[in-house]
Amino acid sequence: PLARGTHPPVQRVHNSLEMGARASTLCSGPCCSSMLAAMQNRTRRLAVDQAQVGSMEEALRIDREHEGSWTPSPTAESVAGAGIWTSPVPRWTSSASRDDEGAAFELVMADLDSDDLQSRYLPEARLEGQAAAKRSKYEVEQLVASPGSLPKPVFPDARREASARSGRPTATSAMLARVPREFLESCTPEAQALRRRLLRGATVVFASAGYPGKRFVFELAAALGIKSVIIDHPDSWSRGLVEEGIIAKFLPVDMSQTSDEVFQQSCSLIQQLGSDGLTGSVDGVTTFVELAVPLAARLCERFGLPGMTPASVDTARDKHRTRAAMAKAKLPTPRNLLIRSETELLAAGKFVGFPAVLKPISGAASLGVKKVESMDELRTCYREVVRDLAALVVSSGALTRDDGSGGITASRMIDLSVLLEQYLDGEEVDVDIVFSDGDWRYAAVTDNGPTFEPYFNETWGLMPSLLTKDKQSSLKELAIASVKALGFTSGVFHVECKYSSTGPQLIEVNARMGGGPVRDVNRLVWGVDLVEEAIICALGIPSRPVVPEKPITCIAYYFINAQRSGRVVSTASIEALRQEPGVLAAESFVKPGDVLVGRRDGLATWLGSLVVSADCSDNALAHLLRLEGELVVEISD
Secondary structure (H helix, E strand, C coil): CCCCCCCCCHHHHHHHHHHHHHCCCCCCCCCHHHHHHHHHHHHHHHHCCCCCCCCCCCCCCCCCCCCCCCCCCCCCCCCCCCCCCCCCCCCCCCCCCCCCHHCCCCCCCCCCCCCHHHHHHHCCCCCCCCCCCCCCCCHHHHCCCCCCCCCCCCCCHHHHHHHHHHCCCCCHHHHCCCCCHHHHHCCCCCHHHHHHHHCCCCEEECCCCHHHHHHHHHHHHHHCCEEEEEEECCHHHHHHHCCCCCCEEEECCCCCCHHHHHHHHHHHHHHHCCCCCCCCCEEECECCHHHHHHHHHHHHHCCCCCCCCHHHHHHCCCHHHHHHHHHHCCCCCCCCEECCCCHHHHHHHHCCCCCEEEEEECCCCCCCCCCCCCCCHHHHHHHHHHHHHCCEEEEECCECCCCCCCCCCCCCCCHHHHHECCCCEEEEEEEEEEEECEEEEEEEEEEEECCCCCCCCCHHHHHCCCCCHHHHHHHHHHHHHHHHHHHCCEEEEEEEEEEECCCCCCEEECCCCHHHHHHHHHHHHHHCCCCHHHHHHHCCCCCCCCCCCCCCEEEEEEECCCCEEEEEECCCHHHHHHCCCCEEEEEEEECCCCCEEECCCCCCCEEEEECCCCCCHHHHHHHHHHHHHCCCCCEEE
């Protein structure tokens, strides 16, 4: 029997062929034509006259066709099944309550996903296993001039792109066609088991492995039975995951090429998947690395796969375009003006007013972001920011100031335009969101402690939030509306907001899972694994996280900023915190002898991190701040 409003798979396939044909009239060019032809040929090969299953038991027994012979051998990862807070799901369901079994996770804290990760820890840091002065045009373009030379979006708008993508079924979509929609849209443990069953055996391409701290992503994918394929530079640390049985394939791509060359080589390698019988053809493409988000979006577009649209990703990565999209959607938008030269400073200062914040519009992360209090300070700071941006180099994936140790100069590519924006006072929060089928399915608020101005150094985070329920609700509503305003319909997002004196305001939308403790905090507090949900979305499977009615625990974490400049003498005091009650993790990011930047001298070096848990958010935060206040790290002049 068929669910109301659904069609047999063969009918859906025929409809997809018609939509693909219609899409061919909406765009032109060899790239688009070849992609549509591949979609339609694939559709004909997969057209199988099978009726939908009639029960959940039958759905759980659906097999994947042509998945390949490789099977994962995961080493360590399990699939986990007091205060006032807002519900992290749109509506309460009859989800089964969780026990404490899923709360004892190993935290991975040394992976704070920002574009200048290495320089944030230490200016001279280099990635493990890579030459200190490796030059990468791709890295430069994505760090300071995204999307660089990557192809422009094939489709002019999201509607046409969705129409074309629907014509390219995969082994996963063939399985989905046999499952009644209501089975997949339920927020129950049984439905989540079905979604996991549909993941098993899928061939998923990860655009870049990122830093070694992201190993947990691939361990979880292996535990889910996914055939992971990583595209990265030949000397990436992740290459060894093949021998460990965690990933099926490592596809080396020369990342010293331009972004377009990296894209074309990646397409060629992906096209060959399934030919050796080890994996199936590609079912989905995703990434957990900020620099690779534009690449992953374009690979999804090229192969007609579910995923974020390039246009939306590019808008999210450009601060000025983000503000324009917010204003167009009639969402709260702070006063802002783009400054292209020093001659525009006076007009910008008069329009925006003071205090204000200077922000490079490019993907240079926190470098160059500074608060200014007056016109004189604006002039001085503008000159400093432009000078500093022009002097940046990229070496081994890190955006750093030129210290003579090598790297490729970014000044020839970086857009030196800056955005002057109204300073936002008030409480800052992060909102971690899961979108699926055009709407939010999970949204959880994390309080952020006051930043160290004028460089906005992060301090602490807390989940669940201690803000009033009304404030949390309005911040969540803005974050969700902002994701929609940028054109996104599916995926995992890390949205930064403030509740200012004028109400909720957006800081930025990150079109990926947040770095650092974000994954673990959401998993520990609400039982939602953002890695799992991101992969589910990448395969076009409806995401409906199973969330308990009350938080499982309360988590607070702290980024330990260097209080003064100098050299590290010892980090023993940080490691000693692991013995304190309620401490889940205490990690050092530095070692004796490392040079530090103090918070009064610039963007402070992070010395390490601290994570604690408690029965309520008030107690978690109080315990965290007490431990941090008593912490003394030895630093010499």
